[in-house]
Amino acid sequence: MNLFVAGHQLYSTLDLANAVQIIVEILLNFVGAGRFAILILDEPSGELHPIEAYGVDLSSVPVMRSDLEPLATCFRSGKPEVSDSVPGQWNVSEPLVCIPLKLGAEVLGAVTIYSYLEQKRELSPIDLELFSLLGDRGGAVLESARLFASSGVGPRTVQDYRNLLKSEGGHG
Amino acid sequence: MDELSALIVEDSPTMRQLLVFALSRVRGLSVAEADDGLDALKKLSSMAFDIIITDINMPIMDGLKLVKRVRSDERYSDIPIVIITTEGGAEDRKRALALGANAYITKPIRAPQVIKTVKELLKI
Numbered sequence: 001m002n003l004f005v006a007g008h009q010l011y012s013t014l015d016l017a018n019a020v021q022i023i024v025e026i027l028l029n030f031v032g033a034g035r036f037a038i039l040i041l042d043e044p045s046g047e048l049h050p051i052e053a054y055g056v057d058l059s060s061v062p063v064m065r066s067d068l069e070p071l072a073t074c075f076r077s078g079k080p081e082v083s084d085s086v087p088g089q090w091n092v093s094e095p096l097v098c099i100p101l102k103l104g105a106e107v108l109g110a111v112t113i114y115s116y117l118e119q120k121r122e123l124s125p126i127d128l129e130l131f132s133l134l135g136d137r138g139g140a141v142l143e144s145a146r147l148f149a150s151s152g153v154g155p156r157t158v159q160d161y162r163n164l165l166k167s168e169g170g171h172g
Numbered sequence: 173m174d175e176l177s178a179l180i181v182e183d184s185p186t187m188r189q190l191l192v193f194a195l196s197r198v199r200g201l202s203v204a205e206a207d208d209g210l211d212a213l214k215k216l217s218s219m220a221f222d223i224i225i226t227d228i229n230m231p232i233m234d235g236l237k238l239v240k241r242v243r244s245d246e247r248y249s250d251i252p253i254v255i256i257t258t259e260g261g262a263e264d265r266k267r268a269l270a271l272g273a274n275a276y277i278t279k280p281i282r283a284p285q286v287i288k289t290v291k292e293l294l295k296i
Contacts, residue, residue: 032280
């Protein structure tokens with residue numbers, strides 16, 4: 001049920017702030033992450049910059065490189081990387097979980113989790129599935145919202161859809 | 173079984189949807205939603221509810237104020253209240269229970285846990 005609701009909510013908006021908020025709520029309420037950040041890849045520099053954080057000051061989350069650990073492995077594999085160890089002290093430079101936010105095979109950003117809520121003792125299979133869901137859909141959701149915001153969209157017309165289908169070689 | 177009704181008070185649409193889905197699986201239980209404590213009080217004045225499930229941190233009127241208002245109104249004083257808290261809410265939890273909440277659920281939220289708590293309080 002958590003997976004269904006998470007998936008449903010992720011595709012419920014084209015507003016970037018709402019999309020980010022939904023990712024935050026899934027991590028906090030469904031996974032029980034206590035401290036985490038959402039980072040977006042700046043393609044020219046290859047750096048990931050934090051755009052949102054929970055439980056930790058956004059300004060304290062470091063800019064990271066996609067070709068260096070701790071993010072490099074999850075960027076290469078396109079799959080969430082989950083640390084086995086649960087250190088007593090959390091550290092923004094050593095996330096417990098790195099989730100690549102993907103659009104297809106392309107990685108557009110990452111979620112980094114630094115600690116869990118006090119009562120969260122261990123990760124369950126549902127948590128791992130939620131990580132995969134966020135990874136597989138999160139990038140697409142953020143990119144859709146970014147494109148929508150920058151497109152200057154006016155009233156939707158049927159002709160818009162027909163033009164797009166024709167230009168993409170569909171059944172126009 | 174007569175129809176019972178639950179009022180979910182939660183400002184997060186994501187959490188609200190999960191709670192609605194979870195409680196909709198309880199046979200004989202209908203579910204209504206409110207965005208915050210004030211909205212909940214409005215709904216309570218127009219419809220009878222058998223249980224209230226409320227978040228604590230909400231805009232306009234938070235869950236603690238809602239518990240206090242509900243318990244101080246004899247029309248609603250017998251309605252069981254479940255509060256939803258995070259780890260930082262230990263003090264809030266104590267306060268809500270002291271004010272008259274009947275049970276609490278901590279995040280992360282799992283549907284079976286919500287269903288079990290509600291069924292126990294409704295004795296169904």
